[in-house]
Amino acid sequence: MNVLDAIRLRRSINFFDASKKITEEKIRELIEIANLSPSSFNLQPWKVIVVTDSEKKRVLRKCALDQPKVEEASAVLIIIADPMSVEENIDSVLNSWQELGYIKQEMRGVYKDMAAKLYGGPQDLKRKLFAVKNTALFAMTLMIAAKELGLDTHPMDGFDEECIKKEFNIPEDKIIPMLVAVGYLREGVNLLPRAWRRDYKEFVKINSY
Numbered sequence: 001m002n003v004l005d006a007i008r009l010r011r012s013i014n015f016f017d018a019s020k021k022i023t024e025e026k027i028r029e030l031i032e033i034a035n036l037s038p039s040s041f042n043l044q045p046w047k048v049i050v051v052t053d054s055e056k057k058r059v060l061r062k063c064a065l066d067q068p069k070v071e072e073a074s075a076v077l078i079i080i081a082d083p084m085s086v087e088e089n090i091d092s093v094l095n096s097w098q099e100l101g102y103i104k105q106e107m108r109g110v111y112k113d114m115a116a117k118l119y120g121g122p123q124d125l126k127r128k129l130f131a132v133k134n135t136a137l138f139a140m141t142l143m144i145a146a147k148e149l150g151l152d153t154h155p156m157d158g159f160d161e162e163c164i165k166k167e168f169n170i171p172e173d174k175i176i177p178m179l180v181a182v183g184y185l186r187e188g189v190n191l192l193p194r195a196w197r198r199d200y201k202e203f204v205k206i207n208s209y
């Protein structure tokens with residue numbers, strides 16, 4: 001499947017085949033592909049909890065407005081945006097850039113200062129926006145890649161974030177932009193046609209707002 005077809009064919013699926021399991025290798029392949037997504041300064045501020053255990057899915061469903069797809073999908077990914085990834089990953093980013101010849105040793109300080117300036121301190125709103133925007137790109141790549149791997153998905157933000165944090169031991173400073181249900185469409189289900197999208201002219205302006 002080419003990328004354009006994967007984008008055109010991706011739909012948010014409500015009817016997963018609950019009897020189908022997903023292998024750990026397949027989930028890993030999917031997540032590793034999504035991990036190639038671009039990110040600000042290559043800081044990769046995403047983390048993922050893969051929920052496949054049926055009892056855990058039941059708990060997650062309770063936190064997610066009782067949406068049946070949370071239990072029916074083969075796996076549900078809790079997509080986490082980590083504002084602390086600047087501190088956590090900056091040295092790895094710079095080491096890699098230095099080793100690969102992108103930058104010289106003496107530029108490390110300049111780049112570190114630049115990252116601190118661009119993304120603010122750990123509590124700043126711009127730090128949270130940094131984490132969430134990059135993690136959303138990761139999630140989107142994952143949903144497109146899933147189509148190629150024969151999987152369907154459903155992103156969800158209908159949930160109680162505090163409930164998920166409590167039940168899944170996620171530290172308070174992390175953000176959960178969405179859950180992504182991953183699995184297989186139930187046999188015999190015909191999806192309704194894709195719903196309304198705005199016309200190009202409604203949201204695209206040329207050269208000025």
Ligand SMILES: Cc1cc2nc3c(=O)[nH]c(=O)nc-3n(C[C@H](O)[C@H](O)[C@H](O)COP(=O)(O)O)c2cc1C
Nearest residue numbers: 010011012013067155156157158159177178194195
């Ligand atoms: C961040 C995000 C959160 C969403 N949350 C939910 C949700 O909690 N429950 C749900 O049924 N659909 C949810 N959706 C699915 C949207 O309703 C769906 O993407 C939209 O209607 C377009 O349909 P399509 O994805 O099939 O093109 C969410 C989508 C996104 C991108």
